[in-house]
Amino acid sequence: MRNTAILVFTLCVWSFSSQAQQTFEVDPTWPQPLPDRWIFAQIGGVCVDSHDHIAIVDRNNITDEEKQTNIPVPTFVMFDKEGEIVHSWGDPDIVPTDVHGCSFDADDNLWVGGNGDSIVQGYSHDGELILQIGTKHLFDTDDGTEEGTFTNASRDRLYTPSGAVVDPDTGDIYISDGYGNKRVVVFDKEGNYLRQWGSHATAAQRAAKTPGTFYNVVHCIEMSNAGLIYACDRQGSRVQVFDKMGNHVRDIHVARTDDHVEDPVLRGTAWWVAFSPDEEQEFMYVMNGAEEKVHILDHESGRTLSTFGRPGHLPGDFTHGHTIAIDSDGNMYVAETNYGRRVQKFNLVSE
Numbered sequence: 001m002r003n004t005a006i007l008v009f010t011l012c013v014w015s016f017s018s019q020a021q022q023t024f025e026v027d028p029t030w031p032q033p034l035p036d037r038w039i040f041a042q043i044g045g046v047c048v049d050s051h052d053h054i055a056i057v058d059r060n061n062i063t064d065e066e067k068q069t070n071i072p073v074p075t076f077v078m079f080d081k082e083g084e085i086v087h088s089w090g091d092p093d094i095v096p097t098d099v100h101g102c103s104f105d106a107d108d109n110l111w112v113g114g115n116g117d118s119i120v121q122g123y124s125h126d127g128e129l130i131l132q133i134g135t136k137h138l139f140d141t142d143d144g145t146e147e148g149t150f151t152n153a154s155r156d157r158l159y160t161p162s163g164a165v166v167d168p169d170t171g172d173i174y175i176s177d178g179y180g181n182k183r184v185v186v187f188d189k190e191g192n193y194l195r196q197w198g199s200h201a202t203a204a205q206r207a208a209k210t211p212g213t214f215y216n217v218v219h220c221i222e223m224s225n226a227g228l229i230y231a232c233d234r235q236g237s238r239v240q241v242f243d244k245m246g247n248h249v250r251d252i253h254v255a256r257t258d259d260h261v262e263d264p265v266l267r268g269t270a271w272w273v274a275f276s277p278d279e280e281q282e283f284m285y286v287m288n289g290a291e292e293k294v295h296i297l298d299h300e301s302g303r304t305l306s307t308f309g310r311p312g313h314l315p316g317d318f319t320h321g322h323t324i325a326i327d328s329d330g331n332m333y334v335a336e337t338n339y340g341r342r343v344q345k346f347n348l349v350s351e
Contacts, residue, residue, distance in 0.1 A: 021350065022283065022296055022305075022306070022348065022350070023348070023349050023350040024308060024332060024346040024347065024348055024349065025346065025347050025349050026315045026316040026344060026345070026346050026347075027344075027345045027346070027347055028315040029083070030082075030083040030344070030345035031079050031083030031084075031085075031343065031345075032079075032082065032083040032084050032085075034073065034085075035085070037069070037070050037071050038070070038071060038072075038073045039062055039066060039070040039071070039072060039073065040058060040072075040073055040341045040342055040343075041058050041059050041060050041061045041062045041072050041073075041341060042058070042059040042061055042337040042338060042341055043056050043057070043058055043059070043322070043323075043335040043336060043337060043340075043341060043342065043343055044057045044058070044059050044098065044099040044100045044101065044102075044112075044115075044322070044323070044335070044337060045057040045099065045100060045101040045102035045112065045163070045322075045323045045335060046102065046323050046324070046325045046333045046334070046335035046343055047102040047103050047104055047110070047325050048104070048325045048326065048327045048328075048333070049104040049108045049110075049125065050104070050108055051108070052080070052081050052327045052328055052329075053078045053079065053080060053086060053087075054078070054079045054080075054081070054325065054327065054333055054343075054345075055076060055077070055078045055079075055102060055104070055110055056076075056077050056079075056102075056335055056343050057075060057076060057099040057100075057101075057102045057112050058072065058073050058074070058075055058076075058077060058099070059075075059098055059099055059337075060072040060073075060075060060092060073088065074088040074089055074090045075089070075090025075091075075092065075095045075099060076088060076089050076090045076095075076110065076112075076123070076127065081327065081329075081331075083345070087126075087127065089123075089127030090127075094129065095112070095114070095121065096112060096113060096114020096116070096117040096119050096120070096121060096136075097114050097116035097117040097136075097137075098114050098115050098116030098117065099112050099113070099114050100112070100113045100114055100115040100161070100162050100163060100178075100179075101113050101162050101163025101164070101176075101220065101221075101272075101323060102163070102323075103163065103164060103165045103166070103222075105122075105165075105166035105168065105171075106166070106168040107125075108125040109122050109123060109124055109125065109130060109166075110122070110123045110124075110125070111123075111163075111164040111165070111166060111173070112163075112164070113158075113161035113162050113163045113164055113175065113176070113178060114160070114161065115160045115161070115162055115178065115179045116146075116160065117136060117137060117160065118134045118135065118136065118137060118138055118139045118140065118146075118157060118158045118159060118160070118161075119132055119133065119134040119135065119136050119158065119161075120132070120133045120134060120158065120161050120164045120173070120175050121133075122164075122166075122173075131189075131190075131191055132191075133158065133173065133175070133187055133191050134156070134157055134158040134161075135156075135157065138157060139157060139158070139159045139160070139180065140152070140153070140154040140157035140158055140159040140177075140180070140181055141159060141180070144157075146159075146160070146180070150180045150181050150182070150200075151181075152181045152182055152183050152198075152199065152200070155193035156193065158175065158177050158178070158181070158185070159177060159178070159179070159180030159181040160177075160178050160179035160180040160181075161175050161176060161177040161178040161179075161181075162176045162177075162178035162179060162217065162218060162219050162220060162221070163175070163176050163178070163220055163221050164176070164221065165221050165222055165223050165229075166189075167223065167227075167244070169227070170188075170189070171188065171189030172186055172187065172188055172189065172194065172244075173186065173187045173188070173189070173191075174186050174221055174223065174229055175187070175221065176218040176219065176220060176221035176231055176232070177218065178217065178218050178219075179217050179218075181218075182198050182199055182200040182201075182213075182214040182216075182218060183196050183197060183198035183199070183214075183218065184196060184197055184198050184218065184221065184229065184231055184242070184246065186244075195245070195246065196246070197212055197242070197246030198212055198213070198214055198218065198231075198246075199212065199213050199214070200213065200214065200215075201213035201214055201215040201233075201236065206235075206236055209236070209238065209251060211240065211248035211251070212240070212242075212246070212248055213233075213236075214231075214233045214236060214240075215233060215234075215235040215236040215268075216234065216235035216236075216268070217232075217234045217235060217268070218231055218232065218233065218234075219232040219233075219234035219268075219270070219271055219272070220232035220234075220270075220271065220272045220273055220323070222273045222274070222275075224275060224281055225275075225279060225280075225281055226281075227243075227244060228241050228242065228243060228244075228249060229241070229242045229243070229244060230252075230273050232270045232271060232272065232273060233268075233270060234267075234268035234269075234270050234271055234289075235266070235267075235268035236268065236270070237253065237254050237255070237256070237268050237269040237270055238251045238252060238253045238254060238270055239251070239252040239254065239270050239273055239286065250302070251302075252284070252286075252297065252302035253302070254269040254270045254286050254288055254295055254304070255269070255304065256269060256290070256291065257288075257291060257293070257307055258291040258293075267289060267290035268289070268290055269286075269288045269289075269290050269291065270286060270288070271286070271287040271288065271289040271290075271321070271322060271323070272286065272287040272289075272322065272323040272324050273285070273286055273324075274324045274325055274326045274332070275299065275326065276299075276326065276330055277326055277327070277328050277329070277330055280299075281299050282298070282299055282300075283296055283297065283298070283299055283305075284296075284297040284298075284299040284302075285297070285324055285326065285332065287321050287322065287323060287324045287334065288307070288321075289320065289321050289322060291311075292309055292310060292311040292312075292317070292318040292319070292320075292321050293307045293308060293309035293310065293318070293321075294307060294308055294309050294321070294324065294332070294334065295307050296308075309321065313340075315344065316344070316346075318334065318336060318340065319336055319338065319339050319340035320336050320337045320338035320339060320340045321334055321335075321336055321340065322334075322335050322336055322337045322340075323335045329348065330348035331345060331346065331347050331348050332345070332346040332348070333345055333346075334346065
């Protein structure tokens with residue numbers, strides 16, 4: 001019965017090149033049913049550890065009507081590859097407001113930001129808070145409030161960060177800071193400021209694709225096996241690639257494929273980045289939240305080979321497709337915020 005269900009919702013992803021073709025199919029049975037009364041709210045991020053545990057970060061913002069019959073899942077929920085819950089935790093008074101993005105470091109500690117807050121936190125694999133950068137609700141603005149004007153400069157404050165990734169060689173923490181600020185800022189493993197780069201792009205700089213400028217939101221941060229930093233210039237519709245010192249290496253453009261998007265600049269195409277699990281990371285994946293589809297790119301050239309997905313609520317569709325992650329077998333997980341409020345698994349079935 002399970003196999004039949006999967007075949008009904010098969011998504012074929014065709015690559016119009018000499019490279020290998022990748023085919024994904026949605027698994028509508030993943031995850032397994034949640035415990036009694038648990039319900040997802042907006043899922044701000046999804047990430048995979050070295051054990052192929054799939055973690056989601058949930059904003060707990062269910063509706064008043066849902067509260068009459070349900071309770072939100074804990075902020076952090078960890079599943080195995082079969083979709084069974086293996087661990088969950090999170091104190092709503094401590095975790096970042098509007099949790100956003102997540103990643104695991106080389107020691108399987110989980111890192112998370114919050115686009116309604118001013119902190120990045122690191123948790124052990126067992127759920128113990130091990131480090132916090134920034135002070136909760138003290139923003140890097142001219143008056144310290146979320147409504148203030150961003151300074152893009154503080155060495156101890158953040159302003160609505162979208163995510164963090166840890167260098168496996170040094171333990172340095174790279175933060176996409178983010179929704180308020182327009183920078184990548186780096187701290188050492190003790191939480192001490194090291195350096196930063198990035199500024200707010202003008203309309204002219206957006207049109208010129210000026211390196212190191214971000215038109216609105218620095219929406220993601222990732223590090224490749226080659227040690228390069230990938231930052232999503234979401235409304236610039238590109239992924240900017242830097243070395244660890246902030247020198248611009250190249251841009252990877254995420255072109256529009258759908259003319260029906262009413263305001264593509266507002267939403268942008270470059271929302272989240274992930275890589276195939278091979279050492280060379282031959283494929284790069286980008287969540288195009290403006291058009292509700294995933295781009296499969298040739299990592300070396302940055303060329304989009306194919307896309308899959310469409311707006312909707314059925315298995316394989318996306319409603320505010322937000323973040324993506326890849327397990328060791330190349331299977332993909334897509335988390336949805338806003339009205340989507342779910343995580344879907346797409347099995348890699350051919351390559």
